[in-house]
Amino acid sequence: MMPRLSADHNGATLIELVMTIVIISVAIAGVVGAFALITGRSADPLNQTRAVELAQLYMDEIITRKYDHNAPQGGVPRYSGPCNISTEEGAGNRGQFNDVDDYDGLSDSPPADAQSPLSGYNGFTVEVNVSCDAAGVDLPAGQAKRIDLTITAPGDQTFSFTAYKANF
Numbered sequence: 001m002m003p004r005l006s007a008d009h010n011g012a013t014l015i016e017l018v019m020t021i022v023i024i025s026v027a028i029a030g031v032v033g034a035f036a037l038i039t040g041r042s043a044d045p046l047n048q049t050r051a052v053e054l055a056q057l058y059m060d061e062i063i064t065r066k067y068d069h070n071a072p073q074g075g076v077p078r079y080s081g082p083c084n085i086s087t088e089e090g091a092g093n094r095g096q097f098n099d100v101d102d103y104d105g106l107s108d109s110p111p112a113d114a115q116s117p118l119s120g121y122n123g124f125t126v127e128v129n130v131s132c133d134a135a136g137v138d139l140p141a142g143q144a145k146r147i148d149l150t151i152t153a154p155g156d157q158t159f160s161f162t163a164y165k166a167n168f
Helices: 014-040 043-065
Strands: 124-131 144-153 156-167
Touching: 043 124, 043 144, 043 156
Parallel strands: none
Antiparallel strands: 124 144, 144 156
């Protein structure tokens, strides 16, 4: 006697299996694409953080210098000469820079402190420009110098920072 086949089939057909494979493969392709996008940009926040740290290092160094070469130590009395930019000290030797003007035109690649290159900043470039533009602060003309710091990170990401050194 032959076994009877019931009307209830508990298996999956070939068409159902193929459709399941297609749906799963499309979902996996989307997830892999998202991971590829995230992985490609994972260095961006690190470079941004490092650029901010580097800018803080340079700005701290520059801001601690005198307003002008002829300004008295401590800034009192206030320097009364015209605002001009002249790089008279050190000629590239940052250890001898004594006023904000000396940093004008500075370009470091790799970045360095006053004595030696900084480790871990390969591929970064720092450029400094100093001007007598005080339009961003509420001071009379010639009473502040604008310091523009541009940091270029690996991958040609550019970060710009600005600070003012007041005449005091």
